[in-house]
Amino acid sequence: MLNILIVGNGQCGNRILDAINREAFGKKSRFAKYLSQQKYKSNVQTIAINTAVNDLKEMSFTKAKDRIHIPHLHGVGANRNVGKHVFDDNKTHIMRQIEERGNFDVCFVITSASGGTGSSFTPMLVKELKAKHDYPVYVVVVLPFREEGTLYLQNAAFCLRDIRESGADGIILADNQFLKQMGGNMESAYNGINDMIAKRILFLLDALDSEMMMVTDLGDFKTVMSGGAGLATIGFYEATEEMPVRSVIQKALSPSGLLFSTDVYEEASRAMVIIRGDRERLSIDEISTEVEKLSSAVGHVFKGIIVRDGELPQVLAVLTLETASELENLYAIAVDAIKYERDKKERVANVKEVDRAFSQIDGMDPSY
Amino acid sequence: MVRTTRSFVISLCIVFFCLIMAGNASAAVELYNGTVTTGDGYQINNFVIDVTDAFPSAESASFYVYNNGNEVADFLINEGDSYELDFEDDSTIEVYLVSVSSGTLPVVRISLVLNNYPLGDVYESGVIDGGHKYAVYSGTPELKITKAVDISDVSVGDLIRVTVTAENVGDDKATGVIFQEPQQAKFLLYESFVSPTGQTSLEIGESKTIAVYQLKATEAGTYTLSPTTATFSNSAGLNFPQASSNSPVVTVGAGENLVNANIEFTTTLDKYTVSRNENIQGTIKIKNTGDAPATGVTVDIQVPEGLDFKGSSGIESISGVPKIYLESFGVQQEKEYSFTLKAAEVGTYTLSTENSYLYSDGVNTQLQEVSSDFVTNSIYVTKGKYDSLLEQPIYVYAIPLLIIGAIAGWIYYRHKQYKF
Known part of the structure; x- marks a missing residue:
């Protein structure tokens, strides 16, 4: 049994972590925590870290002892510099909380790239973890909507770079912009994205610790994640009706099944495909055909099959990327945002229009 | 000297013992040892032993024995012989002829010994000149006591004059007569005119008024007056059985002057079949339908186990017993008291009240007390709505x-x- 640590940093990381814990109960009811136990196959420890206490209070399916509040007003206000200071000040406390939970085989840190706490804490946390432990640390990074604002875009750009430089063993990208296609209002979109990411991570955890007909394990996962440019994404599809497993694999690898916009056949470097479902529905020929098709494009593909009686086919694909054109697009926009913010700051500093207004009453006193 | 004194004391003790034994009876006691002339007799109580003939030459004599003048025995005995004749009860008299001597009239010396007869019971003993014909015998006084009333049909409050007379219809004087006049139930001794005073005596044929008094009838009914009794003795001091008078019957009707309070106590409940834990509303009505006011009206509510008394205004609980007490209650007055009972246990119950009151009937000086009970119809307590859950x-x-x-x-x- 694997020992797995999942850390959710910041509001986005907390919410995805809570969604994972909720999914682990197997039911979506808000009373699930009273009615059942979490069905993790592995020894999974979850920790939510945040400077905003309200974000921690919003969580429902993560135990209170697993929510670590780092007191700093009510958040760091999307300012990564403040966030880094706060982490430095509380590093000992955070690390002690993690280490109290024992040693692990693998760690996932979930964060938004654009926020304050998550984007500033995560690179420093990864660095600390890598410095003190030898288990692999993978970071699930959620990229912002492009229209969320210049500060978020700026944070995302610097956060991604910092994470890459922190020593993380891999970055799994999830792009809110790309997932916006799900539609609905903002709240349901966020919830849908969180659920989608949670479901994929749970599937992955389940696959890493399951007995399989064709085996993929943590070692295979490490190998996959070590390929390419250190960036990865996850594709997933669950058949909703009788459909051939071939179609399910194709759907998982298609843009609708991925967390990040990419053409897997063009940009992927290594892949791991895990197929789960009823034995009768898992046609080896179809699976082999699709996997061969993928491997012919990306090189090596690890293949795992989990037999679950009565289940419709589900496919999870972990793909590392050699290139990410969408990421380049993001950075191009981010550069503009950075420039815009810098120019605005300089302009404010130079023009000092407000100061001119105040200067009109210089030397005058109020009369009563 | 000492020996002489001791012998004297012992002799005295023996003599004293013998006297006691003789006085107590059963031993033989010589009553007479002396002479009796022919034609005379010796009387012991009502027995007379006549010496009818004496024969000095034959050293014998003949005797006739009479009881109350009636011959009961005759015998002839020689000197030195004796004859034992039956006396009162189981006793006997032994006649011992000591000697016969001649003279103008022959004289006999006799010894009379009483066997098994207390010497103290001998009330007559001595020689009778002329024999039994001149003996005086003790008689039997007989008292006829008559109790008479002047009127035997009266109303409550009326007076009755009672006269008690006694007459000695026996053949001897009644002595030491003591009359006893009992109290009469349901009557009050209103006035006494003549009353028995200590011991008295009644000569043969004498009549005396023993008591005259007035009784006041207090309660309607037919009553037999208790008899007057008397104890007495005859002239010889013999006691006789108690004499009793007749017992007149007096009928006492309800008089017009008599008044009474008649309080009706009624207890009603709003329902007689209830489920457990339900309440029952009860009402006690008190009404005086009589023509006299009452006092001390009391109603004790006897609540059975299984019902709980929940209280009410005007009903106090004293020692756990709900009680109504009214100091006075006028003629035709009515009062109602409501109370609540809670059916605590399943079962069949009755609610009873013990009622009492006092009133003056206008005749008697003492207040009349009336007590009664009232029992309601059965109250059926069935299972409560949720009782089956508790079973x-x-x-x-x-x-x-x-x-x-x-x-x-x-x-x-x-x-x-x-x-x-």
């Missing part, structure tokens, strides 16, 4: 409670686990 074995309640408790505990535990 189940304990585990029927315990298991769900344990489950609920466990669930609640689990929810609380989980809530605490996830509450931040």
Whole structure:
């Protein structure tokens, strides 16, 4: 049994972590925590870290002892510099909380790239973890909507770079912009994205610790994640009706099944495909055909099959990327945002229009 | 000297003992040892032993024995012989002829010994000149006591004059007569004119008025007056059985002057079949339908186990017994008291009240007390709405409670686990 640590940093990381814990109960009811136990196959420890206490209070399916509040007003206000200071000040406390939970085989840190706490804490946390432990640390990074604002875009750009430089063993990208296609209002979109990411991570955890007909394990996962440019994404599809497993694999690898916009056949470097479902529905020929098709494009593909009686086919694909054109697009926009913010700051500093207004009453006193 | 004194004391003791024995009876006691002339007799109580003939030459004599003048025996005995004749009860008289001597009239010396007869009971003893014809015998006084009333049909409050007379219709004087006049139930001694005073005596044929008094009838009914009794003795001091008078019957009707309070106590309930834990409303009505006011009206409510008295205004609970007490209650006055009972246990019950009151009937000086009971119809208490739930074995309640408790505990535990 694997020992797995999942850390959710910041509001986005907390919410995805809570969604994972909720999914682990197997039911979506808000009373699930009273009615059942979490069905993790592995020894999974979850920790939510945040400077905003309200974000921690919003969580429902993560135990209170697993929510670590780092007191700093009510958040760091999307300012990564403040966030880094706060982490430095509380590093000992955070690390002690993690280490109290024992040693692990693998760690996932979930964060938004654009926020304050998550984007500033995560690179420093990864660095600390890598410095003190030898288990692999993978970071699930959620990229912002492009229209969320210049500060978020700026944070995302610097956060991604910092994470890459922190020593993380891999970055799994999830792009809110790309997932916006799900539609609905903002709240349901966020919830849908969180659920989608949670479901994929749970599937992955389940696959890493399951007995399989064709085996993929943590070692295979490490190998996959070590390929390419250190960036990865996850594709997933669950058949909703009788459909051939071939179609399910194709759907998982298609843009609708991925967390990040990419053409897997063009940009992927290594892949791991895990197929789960009823034995009768898992046609080896179809699976082999699709996997061969993928491997012919990306090189090596690890293949795992989990037999679950009565289940419709589900496919999870972990793909590392050699290139990410969408990421380049993001950075191009981010550069503009950075420039815009810098120019605005300089302009404010130079023009000092407000100061001119105040200067009109210089030397005058109020009369009563 | 000492020996002489001791012998004297012992002799005295023996003599004293003999005297006691003789006085107590059963021993033989020589009553007479002396001479009796022919034609004379010797009387012991009502017995007379006549010496009818004496024969000095033959050293014998003949005797006739009479009891109350009636011959009961005759015998001839020689000197030195004796004859034993029956006396009163189981006693005998032994006649011993000591000697016969001649003279103008022959004289006999006799010894008379009483056997088994207390010497103290001998009330007559001596020689009778002329024999039994001149003996005086003791008689039997007989008292006829008559109790008479002047009127035997009266009303309550009326007076009756009672006259008691006694007449000695026996053949001897009645002595030491003591009359006893008993009290009469349901009558008051209103006035006494003549009353018995100590011991008295009644000569043969004498009549005396013993008592004259007035009685006041206090309660309607027919009553037999208790008899007057008397104890007495005859002239010889013999006691006789008690004499009693007749017992007149007096009928006492309700008089027009008599008044009474008549209080009706009624207890009603609003329902007689209830489920357990339900309430029953009760009402006690008190009404005086008589023509006299009452005092000390008391109603004690006897609440059976299984019903709980929930209280009411005007009804106090004294020593756990609900009680109504009214100091006075006028003629034609009415009062109502409401109370509530709670059916506590399944069963069939009756509610009873013990009622009492006092009143003056206008005749008697003492207040009349009236007591009564009132019992309601049966009250049926059936099972309550949820009683069947309580009839189940304990585990029927315990298991769900344990489950609920466990669930609640689990929810609380989980809530605490996830509450931040």
